[in-house]
Amino acid sequence: MRLSALLLALAAPAHAQDTDLELVLLADSSGSITQSELMFQRESYAAAMTDPAVVAAIMNTAYGSIAVTYVEWATNQSVVVPWMQIATPEDAQAFAAALDGPPRRATGRNAIGSALLFAADMIETNRIDGWRRVIDFSGDSTGNSYGPAIEDGRDEVVSRGITINALAILSERSIMDGRDGLAQAYADRVIGGLGAFVVEAATRDVFAEAVKRKLILEISGVPTRRIVAGLETPED
Template identity: 80%
Template sequence: MRVLALLALLAAPAFAQDTDLELVLLADASGSITQSELMFQRNAYAAAMTDPTVIAAIQNTAYGSIAVTYVEWATNQGVVVPWMRIDGAETAAAFAAALDGPPRGATGRNAIGSALLFARDLIEQNRIDGWRRVIDFSGDTTGNSYGPPIEMARDEVLESGITINALAIVSERRFDSDTLAARYEARIIGGPGAFVVEAGQGEVFAEAVKRKLILEISGVPTPRIVADLR
């Protein structure tokens, strides 16, 4: 009887769902990001995810759906919205609504290496079977005050078969913003089709988020650095 029970367990279907893309949205919540900027970031992602062009891109994928989680990073990392399957306007609206309300997910200084490994673990440990797996990192620096070195963490992520894209947030408060996209290309992104989108703050940031999501979801060939949208 024990053998029959074991065989039945092995024959049972896995608790996984087919989807085109597993996507971790890894948003900067470090000390350089004010509370109003943090909420603007969330609102930009909410607006982008519910945009008709983004929904169309999702529905035009091989499986007609994607799985997304929204995480804020700093010294620690916090899941703001857990994994959600998005396959149309209704589920996209549910994801957008979930972004409105949770407290700040992370505080402190920069721990980019730790954030990348945290995102990798979210993908590796979920029960979702995605055709593509992507970490979408956003930030305004390559500073790394705590945790493992960025390049070491990036290489571990890539060894897991996960692609890293990035959104370089250009800030007038930082003297080195003009080289941020190039540093993200050299130190953070990697994997098949990896790219960096560069954008300033305000409305151009919101447009960059939408553009980046469409590129990631559609999987179209993209230059390593996408044109500046400032």
């Protein structure tokens, strides 16, 4: 090889790793989420990611793999699990194990617009080339005390070709506070992009199953309702 060609090859960036889906799991860690609720969220995502139906959905994608990172958000954002490639049950188990242990570092009040932009930057600055790019946002309110407006953050993310889906976490507290329309609020203000949808989880038991259903829909790319209340099945 000629010296000039060799130098050009050495200077070129390493080839990005191809995968079917780049997925940011963006979980609520704001003040309304207790420590036990935070750990329950992590446990639910760990259980969902290792569920045979979710692993099968991953292995049945065009590339047979996805890339996932787990981020908690509040006033600031904290990466709990860095980007991991998942293609086998063993990969899924490794991701689940990584969720167990890191301390809570995202604290304070809500900054949803900032959280969405942080997740988008994580997608755009990694060394992964995903056929689809999705932010899986979850939260229990539409409060936005810091940073850009929710709609401004959403519009910027969608303009980059990234889809935002949402999981509306309903609690007795949120219903008593008159936020029982949270799923619709997320549909109006948070989600966006191709095939975007909202899943609603009204109880602790339903939450774990809703996480599993949401992951399967995102991984498989199956068209679904704009709002999936509880555990309704997707539309054909």
